[in-house]
Amino acid sequence: MAEPRKAKGTLTIYDVASHAGVSIASVSRVLNGQGSPRPETRERVLQAVRELSFVPDGAARALSNGLKEVVGVVFRRGGEAFTEDEDESLLFIDVINRGIEVAAQNRGFDVLMSSVGVHDENVASRVASIAGKADGLILHDRMLSAVGIARLADLVPVVTLAGSPTPVSMNVRCDNESGMRALVRHLVVDHGYRRLGYLSGHVDSPDNRSRARAFETEAAALGAEVVQGGDWQGNYSAAGGAKVVNALLDAGVQLPRAIVCANDQTALGVMHALARRGIAVPGQVAVTGFDDVPVARHLHPPLTTVRQPIQQLGATAFDVLYSRISAGSAERDVVLPVQLIIRESCGC
Amino acid sequence: MAEPRKAKGTLTIYDVASHAGVSIASVSRVLNGQGSPRPETRERVLQAVRELSFVPDGAARALSNGLKEVVGVVFRRGGEAFTEDEDESLLFIDVINRGIEVAAQNRGFDVLMSSVGVHDENVASRVASIAGKADGLILHDRMLSAVGIARLADLVPVVTLAGSPTPVSMNVRCDNESGMRALVRHLVVDHGYRRLGYLSGHVDSPDNRSRARAFETEAAALGAEVVQGGDWQGNYSAAGGAKVVNALLDAGVQLPRAIVCANDQTALGVMHALARRGIAVPGQVAVTGFDDVPVARHLHPPLTTVRQPIQQLGATAFDVLYSRISAGSAERDVVLPVQLIIRESCGC
DNA sequence: TAGGGTCCGGTAAGCGCTTACCGGTAAGCG
DNA sequence: CGCTTACCGGTAAGCGCTTACCGGACCCTA
Numbered sequence: 078m079a080e081p082r083k084a085k086g087t088l089t090i091y092d093v094a095s096h097a098g099v100s101i102a103s104v105s106r107v108l109n110g111q112g113s114p115r116p117e118t119r120e121r122v123l124q125a126v127r128e129l130s131f132v133p134d135g136a137a138r139a140l141s142n143g144l145k146e147v148v149g150v151v152f153r154r155g156g157e158a159f160t161e162d163e164d165e166s167l168l169f170i171d172v173i174n175r176g177i178e179v180a181a182q183n184r185g186f187d188v189l190m191s192s193v194g195v196h197d198e199n200v201a202s203r204v205a206s207i208a209g210k211a212d213g214l215i216l217h218d219r220m221l222s223a224v225g226i227a228r229l230a231d232l233v234p235v236v237t238l239a240g241s242p243t244p245v246s247m248n249v250r251c252d253n254e255s256g257m258r259a260l261v262r263h264l265v266v267d268h269g270y271r272r273l274g275y276l277s278g279h280v281d282s283p284d285n286r287s288r289a290r291a292f293e294t295e296a297a298a299l300g301a302e303v304v305q306g307g308d309w310q311g312n313y314s315a316a317g318g319a320k321v322v323n324a325l326l327d328a329g330v331q332l333p334r335a336i337v338c339a340n341d342q343t344a345l346g347v348m349h350a351l352a353r354r355g356i357a358v359p360g361q362v363a364v365t366g367f368d369d370v371p372v373a374r375h376l377h378p379p380l381t382t383v384r385q386p387i388q389q390l391g392a393t394a395f396d397v398l399y400s401r402i403s404a405g406s407a408e409r410d411v412v413l414p415v416q417l418i419i420r421e422s423c424g425c
Numbered sequence: 426m427a428e429p430r431k432a433k434g435t436l437t438i439y440d441v442a443s444h445a446g447v448s449i450a451s452v453s454r455v456l457n458g459q460g461s462p463r464p465e466t467r468e469r470v471l472q473a474v475r476e477l478s479f480v481p482d483g484a485a486r487a488l489s490n491g492l493k494e495v496v497g498v499v500f501r502r503g504g505e506a507f508t509e510d511e512d513e514s515l516l517f518i519d520v521i522n523r524g525i526e527v528a529a530q531n532r533g534f535d536v537l538m539s540s541v542g543v544h545d546e547n548v549a550s551r552v553a554s555i556a557g558k559a560d561g562l563i564l565h566d567r568m569l570s571a572v573g574i575a576r577l578a579d580l581v582p583v584v585t586l587a588g589s590p591t592p593v594s595m596n597v598r599c600d601n602e603s604g605m606r607a608l609v610r611h612l613v614v615d616h617g618y619r620r621l622g623y624l625s626g627h628v629d630s631p632d633n634r635s636r637a638r639a640f641e642t643e644a645a646a647l648g649a650e651v652v653q654g655g656d657w658q659g660n661y662s663a664a665g666g667a668k669v670v671n672a673l674l675d676a677g678v679q680l681p682r683a684i685v686c687a688n689d690q691t692a693l694g695v696m697h698a699l700a701r702r703g704i705a706v707p708g709q710v711a712v713t714g715f716d717d718v719p720v721a722r723h724l725h726p727p728l729t730t731v732r733q734p735i736q737q738l739g740a741t742a743f744d745v746l747y748s749r750i751s752a753g754s755a756e757r758d759v760v761l762p763v764q765l766i767i768r769e770s771c772g773c
Numbered sequence: 774t775a776g777g778g779t780c781c782g783g784t785a786a787g788c789g790c791t792t793a794c795c796g797g798t799a800a801g802c803g
Numbered sequence: 804c805g806c807t808t809a810c811c812g813g814t815a816a817g818c819g820c821t822t823a824c825c826g827g828a829c830c831c832t833a
Binding site: 087130132133134135136137138139140143145146147149154171174175178179182185187188189190191192203205206207208209210211228231232315345349372375377 | 435478480481482483484485486487488491493494495497502519522523526527530533535536537538539540551553554555556557558559576579580663693697720723725
């Protein structure tokens with residue numbers, strides 16, 4: 078721990094008060110718009126604040142108010158350090174985070190960002206440390222077990238993203254089911270593909286599970302043949318998608334007519350791998366994604382995918398958390414609509 | 426402002442103390458590893474902390490210590506809301522931010538992220554508000570005027586990214602000059618291109634200025650013809666790059682043999698626009714970027730660019746700030762090396 | 774067994790702010 | 804003209820934590 082005690086000439090409200098010739102209470106009142114100070118007093122204070130360029134200390138304020146005006150966001154980063162894979166997977170999470178941030182600003186809150194390494198042992202302790210510095214927490218997918226969340230939740234309000242609500246925490250997610258159903262329907266009904274593969278994301282991700290399930294049931298309902306499971310397991314990354322395809326091809330497996338990927342990053346890797354092997358997309362194999370990350374439209378061919386309102390997702394998470402913090406209660410399970418985005422990688 | 430005063434049953438150190446049958450001083454000492462508590466006392470406290478799952482309040486701690494263990498990071502986001510352009514430009518900044526974050530964690534710090542809209546009037550007040558909640562600030566490119574920085578800097582230590590050091594603030598940047606020189610040399614000497622265009626970034630960005638200058642002088646030194654200026658002005662975004670190319674083409678201008686873009690995003694837009702117009706890259710026009718953002722290698726053709734150690738940039742910024750915060754002083758101007766990455770878009 | 778030195782651990786003072794409470798002044802009323 | 808009422812603004816307490824300071828217990832030595 079660093080150890081300065083008074084780095085700078087640390088102005089306090091006392092300095093402002095004496096400079097303005099009023100009491101600290103008046104200064105505080107003016108700064109917070111409480112009470113009804115006489116215009117003259119008010120002006121004197123503002124003048125002093127301006128002259129000294131005083132900024133009140135957030136910690137003191139927080140302590141006094143019981144409100145830090147800070148929310149914490151916790152998410153996983155890729156490998157230990159600066160691996161390629163990590164960089165690739167930035168997009169999705171970062172867009173969500175920006176959504177959170179923008180929403181937070183509207184309420185005068187700021188956002189404490191904290192990532193956790195994949196094989197970081199004590200996630201719980203990191204999270205706890207953030208909890209101490211924030212009024213509430215937003216947890217990205219797969220951060221903590223249900224028990225962990227429960228324990229956390231009686232420290233501070235907790236919102237999870239793409240998880241499931243618990244008795245003590247709230248959740249915000251997208252409507253994976255209907256998005257996936259629409260996608261499969263498009264592939265089977267509109268294009269007439271009879272054999273589809275699902276290249277999964279992390280097995281323990283609720284998003285992945287519901288997408289897989291919807292994929293399976295819809296395809297079955299439409300009478301299409303389905304390929305998935307062990308060999309088809311990715312990890313939401315481009316590298317993961319490429320690896321699966323390469324392994325399949327090396328094993329001489331006959332690819333299905335369309336590969337439905339758990340997310341856009343995976344699709345990106347799949348298309349890359351396919352291109353390297355000289356397999357035409359969508360001519361020989363169609364590929365689809367999920368998320369509609371910005372780069373999706375810049376791929377060759379442009380990626381057919383399901384658009385999640387990614388930034389909205391973050392903004393909503395904040396709003397839910399905020400209403401919990403300030404009003405004391407909020408909706409526990411919010412589901413956002415998605416939209417099928419048909420571009421060219423499906424064969425259109 | 427929200428107005429809860431005691432949201433939860435807020436555990437305090439007093440609760441822990443009485444639960445453990447010791448004084449609050451002992452609890453604090455155990456928690457901070459100060460003094461030399463008797464093993465038994467120590468154990469009692471830890472036990473109590475565990476049982477109550479107590480987490481000390483960050484604000485109180487900060488107030489008492491004069492150290493919040495938080496640094497603020499301020500950057501610009503694109504348009505007002507959820508525009509396409511905004512999404513596109515995520516990459517660069519976010520990688521830096523992640524670098525900051527990882528470095529911060531190593532020191533037990535957390536990162537307060539705050540973005541500012543492009544046409545946000547009172548940047549200064551937003552920044553000030555962050556300043557009150559942090560021990561130091563990292564400002565991305567083009568956030569504040571020199572005066573603004575000066576004023577800010579006597580509130581808290583300030584590090585700028587890709588700016589220039591001021592008497593009171595520190596700066597971290599990459600070696601644009603040598604990167605650009607190497608790139609131009611490659612284009613002119615190795616490929617023999619005689620006519621080069623520089624598609625700029627924001628005019629008021631120090632990075633852009635030094636790249637433009639290096640481009641110009643090196644090209645001149647090698648006797649190549651240079652095209653730049655008014656019509657060649659982008660804004661670091663893909664859309665900006667595409668717009669310039671389209672305008673040029675519409676005006677019937679003869680494009681130079683190679684287009685050197687101020688950054689990768691711009692190059693991405695340029696390549697896209699060129700492709701739409703049926704112009705072969707690099708066959709008819711070579712295109713290069715700057716940054717080596719992760720997607721650069723997934724373009725068609727893969728982008729020749731100058732790699733900046735982006736994540737390092739962030740990490741270094743934090744380290745500099747940290748040493749200033751804890752040791753009271755630090756280097757004022759840190760320059761990181763870059764590396765020419767030759768892929769295919771240059772014609773190789 | 775008494776005196777001195779060590780350790781531990783408790784008490785209390787503050788960190789910078791908000792705000793309940795109260796006293797003083799001025800305006801309003803009879 | 805004196806008393807009430809209202810309105811400002813000041814004083815002080817307290818938010819949860821760290822830590823300086825001090826007193827007590829224990830151990831060692833003579």
